[in-house]
Amino acid sequence: MTTPITSSQELQSIIASRPQSAILVYFYGQDCPPCQHISPYVDQVVDVYPNTVSVVKVQGDQAVDLCNHFQVEKLPTILVIFKNEIVFTQVGGDIEAFVNQIHMISHIIELSRRH
Secondary structure (H helix, E strand, O other), X not given: OOEEOOOHHHHHHHHHHOOOOEEEEEEEOOOOHHHHHHHHHHHHHHHHOOXXXXXXXXXXXXXXHHHHHOOOOOOOEEEEEEOOEEEEEEEOOOHHHHHHHHHHXXXXXXXXXXX
């Protein structure tokens, strides 16, 4: 399940509640063709990596302050936050790059939990 958010406070609450997970923050627009192209893949992340990645969705025009905070200028923008650090950023709808990076990040998180 993905969680829609509109504020930094909501995001901070989610980060605090899931300290061992990566938080994928997906900034999108309703009428954005690249967003519509990549959205199904973003939605599948929770099913494929349920123990390592949580997904939050931010509709850009409804969360301007959050977009400004992360300097989001184009949609879609995807950030992955792990241990309060942005470990991955993607602007645009490149599905192959997205899938490869999420797989790698999930694998790294699993390895870090073993140590």
